[in-house]
Amino acid sequence: MNFNGQHLIFGTVQFFIIVILAPFFAGFIHKLKQRARGQKGINIFQFYLNFNKLLKKEIVLSKDASFVSNIAPYIVFADYLVILLMMPAFYRYSLLGVSSDVILIAYSLALATFFMTLYAMDQGSAFGGLGASREWFLTVLSEPSLIFVFISLAIYTKHGRITDIFYFVQKGAANAFLSGIHSGAVSIAIPFLLFISLFIVSISENARIPIDNPETHLELTMFHEANILETSGKHLGIYEYGSYLKLTVFLTVMSLILFPYMAVNIYQIPLALIIYVLKMLILCILIAGVEIVNPKMRVFRVPNVLSVSFILSLIAMILSIRGF
Amino acid sequence: MDNLKHKGIFRYFFNCLTILSAGFFTVLSIYCFKSEFIIQSSFIHFSFRFNTLSLFFVIFISSISIFISIFSIKYGEKYDKKPSLFIYSFLFIMSMIILVISNDMLTFLIFWELMSVFSFLLVIYEGSEESRKAGFLYFLMTHIGTILITAAFIMLYLKTSSFSFDYYKGAAGIMVLAAAITGFSIKAGIMPFHTWLPYAHPVAPANISAIMSGVMVNMAIYGILKFLFVFSSGSNSFLGIILLIIGALSALLGIMYAMAQKDIKKLLAFSTIENMGIIFMGTGISYWAKAEDFKSIEYLAMLAVLLHIVNHGLSKSSLFMGSGLIDKYTHTRNMEKLGGLSKKMGQLSVLFLIGIMSISAMPPLNGFLSEWYLYISLIGSVFTGNLYMVYFSIIAVALLSLSGAAAGAAFTKLFGITFLGKPRTANAENAVESHIIERIGIAIPVLLCIYIGVYPYQIISSLDAVIFYLTGGTVSANPFSAVHVISARPFSLYAPALIAIAFATVLLIALLYLKAFSSDKKRIFETWACGLDEKNSKAQYSGSGFSSSIMKVFSSFYSSVSEINFEKDVKKYFRSKSVYTEEVNDIFEKYIYIPAGKIYLKISEIFDKAANSANINISLGYLFLSLIICFIIYIFIIR
Numbered sequence: 001m002n003f004n005g006q007h008l009i010f011g012t013v014q015f016f017i018i019v020i021l022a023p024f025f026a027g028f029i030h031k032l033k034q035r036a037r038g039q040k041g042i043n044i045f046q047f048y049l050n051f052n053k054l055l056k057k058e059i060v061l062s063k064d065a066s067f068v069s070n071i072a073p074y075i076v077f078a079d080y081l082v083i084l085l086m087m088p089a090f091y092r093y094s095l096l097g098v099s100s101d102v103i104l105i106a107y108s109l110a111l112a113t114f115f116m117t118l119y120a121m122d123q124g125s126a127f128g129g130l131g132a133s134r135e136w137f138l139t140v141l142s143e144p145s146l147i148f149v150f151i152s153l154a155i156y157t158k159h160g161r162i163t164d165i166f167y168f169v170q171k172g173a174a175n176a177f178l179s180g181i182h183s184g185a186v187s188i189a190i191p192f193l194l195f196i197s198l199f200i201v202s203i204s205e206n207a208r209i210p211i212d213n214p215e216t217h218l219e220l221t222m223f224h225e226a227n228i229l230e231t232s233g234k235h236l237g238i239y240e241y242g243s244y245l246k247l248t249v250f251l252t253v254m255s256l257i258l259f260p261y262m263a264v265n266i267y268q269i270p271l272a273l274i275i276y277v278l279k280m281l282i283l284c285i286l287i288a289g290v291e292i293v294n295p296k297m298r299v300f301r302v303p304n305v306l307s308v309s310f311i312l313s314l315i316a317m318i319l320s321i322r323g324f
Numbered sequence: 325m326d327n328l329k330h331k332g333i334f335r336y337f338f339n340c341l342t343i344l345s346a347g348f349f350t351v352l353s354i355y356c357f358k359s360e361f362i363i364q365s366s367f368i369h370f371s372f373r374f375n376t377l378s379l380f381f382v383i384f385i386s387s388i389s390i391f392i393s394i395f396s397i398k399y400g401e402k403y404d405k406k407p408s409l410f411i412y413s414f415l416f417i418m419s420m421i422i423l424v425i426s427n428d429m430l431t432f433l434i435f436w437e438l439m440s441v442f443s444f445l446l447v448i449y450e451g452s453e454e455s456r457k458a459g460f461l462y463f464l465m466t467h468i469g470t471i472l473i474t475a476a477f478i479m480l481y482l483k484t485s486s487f488s489f490d491y492y493k494g495a496a497g498i499m500v501l502a503a504a505i506t507g508f509s510i511k512a513g514i515m516p517f518h519t520w521l522p523y524a525h526p527v528a529p530a531n532i533s534a535i536m537s538g539v540m541v542n543m544a545i546y547g548i549l550k551f552l553f554v555f556s557s558g559s560n561s562f563l564g565i566i567l568l569i570i571g572a573l574s575a576l577l578g579i580m581y582a583m584a585q586k587d588i589k590k591l592l593a594f595s596t597i598e599n600m601g602i603i604f605m606g607t608g609i610s611y612w613a614k615a616e617d618f619k620s621i622e623y624l625a626m627l628a629v630l631l632h633i634v635n636h637g638l639s640k641s642s643l644f645m646g647s648g649l650i651d652k653y654t655h656t657r658n659m660e661k662l663g664g665l666s667k668k669m670g671q672l673s674v675l676f677l678i679g680i681m682s683i684s685a686m687p688p689l690n691g692f693l694s695e696w697y698l699y700i701s702l703i704g705s706v707f708t709g710n711l712y713m714v715y716f717s718i719i720a721v722a723l724l725s726l727s728g729a730a731a732g733a734a735f736t737k738l739f740g741i742t743f744l745g746k747p748r749t750a751n752a753e754n755a756v757e758s759h760i761i762e763r764i765g766i767a768i769p770v771l772l773c774i775y776i777g778v779y780p781y782q783i784i785s786s787l788d789a790v791i792f793y794l795t796g797g798t799v800s801a802n803p804f805s806a807v808h809v810i811s812a813r814p815f816s817l818y819a820p821a822l823i824a825i826a827f828a829t830v831l832l833i834a835l836l837y838l839k840a841f842s843s844d845k846k847r848i849f850e851t852w853a854c855g856l857d858e859k860n861s862k863a864q865y866s867g868s869g870f871s872s873s874i875m876k877v878f879s880s881f882y883s884s885v886s887e888i889n890f891e892k893d894v895k896k897y898f899r900s901k902s903v904y905t906e907e908v909n910d911i912f913e914k915y916i917y918i919p920a921g922k923i924y925l926k927i928s929e930i931f932d933k934a935a936n937s938a939n940i941n942i943s944l945g946y947l948f949l950s951l952i953i954c955f956i957i958y959i960f961i962i963r
Contacts, residue, residue, distance in 0.1 A: 055838065058845030064746050066666035067674070078831040085826055096826055099819040103699045104687055106725075110732050111686045118677075121740035121865070124664070125851045129865020132740060136733035137873040143729035144722055151699075151721060155706055160807070160816025230851060234842045303877050314718075321706060321714055 004093075010266060011095035017273070018089050018252070019081070022244040023047035025251065025284055032288035047244065054237030062230055064124035072119035073235040073242075079112045080245040088163045089252050090272035092170075092262040097163040102150035105162060106143065109205070109249075112242070113139050120227035131226025134299070138211070138223065141306040142201045148313035149198050153257075156190050156320035162253075170260035193316040195257045199286075200309035202250035204302065206243070209291035211302055214243075221296060248280075251287075255279035334407030335400045338414045339393040345414075346386035346393075349421045353382040360427065370434075371488060373427035376793035377554075381424040381546050384634060388539050388641050388769070389417045395645050395765025396531040402652065403529060409449055413532060416442035420539060424546055428487040429477040436473065436543075440466045443540060446532045447524045458523035465510050465520040472507030473547065476500045480555065489554075496555035501563060504551045512544035512600045515574035519913050521597060522581070526589035526657070530648020533589060537596045538641030542633050545603055549629075552611045553794040564612025565716050571604025572723040579727045580881050583734040583871045584908040588647045588657045591738055592640065595683065598727060599636040602698065603629055605720060609701050612713060614795060621704040623797045624807065628697035630787045635690040635776065638769040639682040645766045646676045649758045650742065654751040659738065659867045664747040668755040671763055673743045675770045680739050682773040684731040688824045689777035695728065696818050700807055704815070730874070737870045746861040778824045868906055875908075883915075884908045 027047045034041035043049070061069060086100035094100060117132035154160050157168035169191070204211045207224035214225050222229070228239045256262070259279055263272035297305070353374045363370040374382075396413075403409045419438040426432045444466070448459035479500045484491045496504070506517075513521035521541075525533050552563075578597030585591040610625035649672055650665065651657050666673035678689070685691040702724070705717045747753040776783055788798040807815050853863070875882060886906040935946065 052841075055842035058843060058847055060847045060849050062851040063848050064664065064667075064851055066664075066744065067670065068666065068677075068744060074831060074834065077834055078827055081830040081834065082823065082827050085830070096822065099817050099822050101696070101816045101818045103696055104692075104818050104823070107685060107687050107692055107695075107728070110729060111681075114681070114684070114686060114732055114736060117736050118740055118744065121736075122666075122744040123851045124745035124861070124864055125853065126863055126865050129740070129745075129870060132736060133865065133870045133873055136729075136736060136870075137877070140726065140729040140733055140874055141877070144725040147725035147728075148722065151703060154703055154816075158707070158815070160700070160703070233845075234838060237842075238838075299873070300876065310722075314722075317718060321709075321718075 006266060007093035007097075008095065010091050010269065011093050011097070014089055014091045015085055015095055018084055018087070018248055019245065021277070021280075022248040023051065023241065025280055026244040026247055028281065029284045029288045029291070032285060033291055036288070036292045047240070051237050051241055054240070055234055057233040059233035059235055062123040062125070065122050068115075068118050068122045069235075072115040072122070073231070073238045075115045076112045076119075077238045077242045077245075079108055079115075080242050080249070083108050083249055084245060086162060087249060087252055088166055088256070088262055090262055090276035091269060092163060092167050092264050094163055097161065100162045101160055102154055102162055102165070103147065103160075105249075106147050106150055109146070109246070110139060110143060112246070116227050116239070119231070120229075123230040125230055127222070127226045127229045131222060131224070131229065134223045135227055137299075138204050138302065138306075141303055142204050142309070145197055145201050145306060145310040145313050146205075148310065148317060149194050149201065152190065152194055152313055152317040152320050155317060156187070166256045166260050166262060167264075169256070170262060173260050187319065190316045190319050191257045193312045193319070195254060197309045197312040197316065198250070198254055198257065200305060200312075202247075202254065203287070203290065204306060206247045206250060208287060210294040210297050210305070213296050251280055251283050254283055258283070332401055332404045334410050335404055336397065338407075338410035339397045339400065342393040342414050342417055343390050345418060346389045346421065349425075350383055350386045353379050353425065369428070369487075370426070370431045371428040372422070372425045372431070373489070374425055376789050377546070377549065378424045380630070380787070380790045381542070382421055384542070384637060385417065385420050385424070385539050388637050389535065391765050391768045392531050392534050392538075392641060392645065393765075394768070395534075395648075395762055397765075398759045398761040399531055399645070399648060399652065399765075400529075406449075409446070409529060409532075412442050412445050412449070413535065416446060416532075417535065417539075420543060423543060427489045429481065429489070429492075430487055432489075433470070433474060433477065437470060439540065439543065440470065443532075443536060446536075447528050449529060449532070450527060452527070454523075455527040458520070458527045462520045462524040465517065469507040469510030469517075472503045472510075476504035476507065476551070479503070489550075492555045494555070494557050496551055497557055498560050498563070501551055501556060501560065505548060505563075505567070508544040508547040508551075509570075509604075510544075512541050512548075512604070513574075513597045514570055514600060514604060515577055515597065516570075516912060516916070518574070518578070518597050519910065519917050522590055522593045522910075525593035525596065526587060530589070530644055530651060533593075533648070534641040534644035537593060537644055538637040541596060541600055542637060545600075545607070545629070545633060548607060549794060552607065553614070556611075559615035561612050561615035562712075564608045564610070564615060565712055567608030567611065568605050568716055568720055569608075571601040571606075571608055572720040572727075574598065574601030574604065575727040576601075576723045576730070577881060579730045579734055580875075580878055581908070581910065583730060583737065584868075584875055584882060584884070586658050586660050586867055588650060588659055588738060588742060589644065591659075591734065592643055592647060595731070595734065596636075596640060598731065599632065599640070599683070601727075602695065602724070603632050603636070605724065606632065606694075606698050606701070609698075609705055609717070610795070613701075613705065613708075616708070616710060616713075618705070618708050619795075619797055621701050621708070622795050623791055623799045624697055624704065625701040626791045626795055627784065627787060627799045628694050628701060630790055631690075631697060631776075631780075631784070632694035634783070635682065635694050635773070638773050638776075639679045639691060642675065642679045642766045642769040642773070643683065645762070646672060646679065649762055649766075650755075653755045653758060656749075656751050659741045661749045662742045662747070662752045663745045663861065663864065664743070664752055665755055666743040668747075668752075669743075669757050672758055672766070675763065675766045676743065677739060678770045678773060679766075680735045682770075682777065684735040685728055686732075687777075688820045688827065690773050690780070691777075693777060693780055693818070693820060695724070698724065700816060733871070733874060737867055741865075741867040741870065745864050748861050748864070778820050780820060881911065882908050883911050 027044050031041045031044050085096040088094045117135050120128035120132040153165050157165045159165045207214045212223035261275050263269045356374050361372040419435045423435040444463050448455050480492050484495050510517040525537050575598045578594050582591045582594035606625045606629035610622050613622035682689040682691040685695045702717045702721050705713045792798050889903040
């Protein structure tokens with residue numbers, strides 16, 4: 001991949017647009033959920049205001065906290081930003097597209113979990129340890145599915161970089177659309193299975209309802225919230241923003257599997273951006289729907305759900321191997 | 325003599341001697357590259373050759389030994405009363421260095437045996453009941469391994485009628501390889517043969533554990549590479565698949581057991597099993613690809629193996645040294661009794677954190693780099709379309725990703741419970757920062773971890789020579805050359821330097837933004853404890869609590885026994901005392917080793933009764949019988 005001024009500029013633009021849009025998507029899901037429950041609901045831009053307010057507040061640190069508490073929020077945040085730098089969303093060339101390996105992305109997500117759980121344990125509170133333990137419990141179960149989803153995509157497209165993967169998927173889909181499904185090596189089953197698998201993983205990784213409920217602070221139900229229970233002020237703001245970014249990463253990958261359309265030159269960018277936002281909103285509605293319909297499930301039933309996701313990605317991988 | 329011991333003369337002398345001799349051997353192996361030495365007298369014949377593979381291992385052993393010796397200059401002071409430690413450890417390191425440059429089978433076996441004996445003496449050094457038991461198990465297992473390795477060499481000798489390694493190229497058939505790999509697997513602690521490792525590595529003094537876990541297990545990998553890539557005669561591709569699967573199972577089970585441990589050093593020892601499993605996986609893929617003639621995968625997997633040897637050696641030795649310092653300054657290795665050490669041992673905790681990030685494969689550190697190459701070679705072997713390899717590499721990817729995530733959990737537990745939170749006992753409360761020399765010994769490998777992680781191109785281009793020696797090809801890696809897996813088309817690229825720069829830039833921008841738009845006010849206050857005014861530091865999450873939910877899901881891997889004992893108390897909810905014990909047993913130990921040991925004891929009891937009877941006629945009968953058996957062997961087998 002050659003470096004090109006245009007790619008650099010629009011890759012940066014793409015990055016900033018995703019980062020700025022992230023709280024909006026989270027807010028949209030929240031608003032939908034509240035309306036469905038018959039509540040009036042928050043302002044759809046409430047999470048921006050929250051972030052701004054939290055930045056103005058003072059940080060209250062535990063007296064048991066060590067250096068880890070002072071660096072962990074920033075490392076987690078920067079880690080999600082680096083992952084977003086690799087992600088293509090509506091423009092084919094992301095800023096770190098050269099090195100956007102899928103395994104790197106999966107392990108970078110684990111790095112964020114690592115520092116968030118260390119932060120949780122740093123305060124000496126029993127809740128922190130509980131949250132860290134549960135977070136790793138989920139990660140251990142969902143990491144294989146996530147890596148399988150990514151590797152299935154890599155095997156399906158014979159590319160290892162996420163930008164190339166979705167460019168290939170896009171080309172295949174366009175070919176199939178223009179000249180019929182039999183024309184090339186394009187599969188409907190593989191993206192479909194991977195979408196469902198990734199959907200389950202996103203729900204568990206992003207602390208969504210059947211698995212976790214971030215709106216409560218009841219120790220029995222906390223996963224993600226228990227990790228950041230002691231956080232306040234600027235740190236809390238960063239963690240919250242980080243969780244929106246993580247949600248956006250997962251939704252973006254899903255949106256690209258669902259409808260692969262990225263601009264390959266600058267003239268397509270406006271259309272691609274509109275389509276991207278529409279896709280994301282549809283996915284937000286889907287996630288909100290799942291959250292409204294389902295009750296929270298018992299912790300030890302979560303492995304069953306995640307193993308379904310694993311099996312689906314395994315089937316997708318076997319299907320993608322059949323290609324050669 | 326006592327006065328000398330008191331001043332630590334032995335400690336200074338032998339550690340400096342180790343540093344000097346390790347440096348000497350490094351320089352020697354570079355200057356005498358590709359030349360051969362023979363030491364011959366009336367009854368011994370030692371032959372040495374400095375080839376590329378041994379050069380790599382000499383530099384590896386020497387550099388890690390030098391770091392550990394710097395560390396032990398100060399750390400060893402508590403062993404001054406019994407200075408045999410320093411003598412043995414010097415001899416141990418020297419025997420390993422000479423082992424890798426030896427060029428005939430007798431030299432190899434002699435120094436292999438010397439290495440085993442000195443490490444055995446170091447395992448039983450503390451003299452406690454626990455260390456003697458561990459030492460016995462180690463001695464037994466390692467000699468079973470040596471028997472198999474010797475058998476492999478004898479088979480090679482019968483075939484080539486030469487002792488020299490020069491004649492063994494392409495001579496080893498499948499039986500030789502099987503015997504050698506089994507023998508070396510015992511030394512490497514691969515899963516069915518691993519039982520000795522979690523006992524022997526923790527009981528030795530920490531600097532010795534660091535050498536054993538960081539360096540000695542890799543001698544087995546040296547032997548396996550030598551047999552599979554130099555001595556191997558032809559294509560036994562299924563052997564590669566077996567190595568891959570055994571390695572993947574070791575990786576998973578090793579880290580799963582690591583997660584269950586309370587003892588810091590035992591956790592690290594199980595993590596060694598995991599990493600040896602990862603190295604075996606790479607070796608298996610590389611050997612399979614060699615047999616099936618998929619060149620690029622062979623080189624990539626070999627790069628993963630060699631890089632992982634280096635990465636694991638650096639991070640594991642630094643973590644073992646760190647655990648030694650924890651032991652020295654808090655007098656316990658049980659993480660349930662520690663906590664809050666990051667406030668008392670600030671610099672050590674930073675070094676330990678980086679070591680942990682490296683070993684649990686967090687990008688952009690070096691541990692991730694070698695795992696990434698392994699993933700890429702696994703994906704590449706799926707692309708080959710070879711029926712068996714496709715299935716087994718998918719299984720291996722699944723096990724590797726599971727063990728990768730579990731490693732994160734296990735090491736979060738290690739760091740979180742030991743270094744973070746509140747001190748759980750007075751031991752942890754009274755910890756003090758370690759001595760500067762001890763920290764320097766840890767800091768050098770940790771800094772190398774960061775350097776290799778962020779800018780690996782230099783070390784990869786040096787490793788290319790070793791890869792060329794073993795496989796006949798090289799991996800070209802520079803910051804922007806993508807990895808080619810099977811065709812000429814670039815498959816993927818991981819540019820660590822780019823990622824690190826991006827990380828730093830993004831962090832800087834975020835910090836500048838926050839500096840401009842957020843308040844800097846900070847207040848230190850106590851942790852919220854649901855309004856209770858309790859100062860009980862035991863109320864924190866415990867280490868076994870941390871791993872219990874994961875262990876519950878994977879309960880089929882463990883055979884754990886947990887028990888809660890209440891005092892006989894009428895009040896049901898306000899008990900004055902309750903005792904919880906949990907014991908996690910190794911399934912292999914419980915279902916294979918202990919029954920096998922019992923059967924062995926029973927059989928030997930029968931023989932004991934039969935042989936030790938006082939009747940002289942029966943003894944004469946045995947004598948006669950054994951003569952007849954020897955005669956039959958002579959007639960039918962040897963002639």
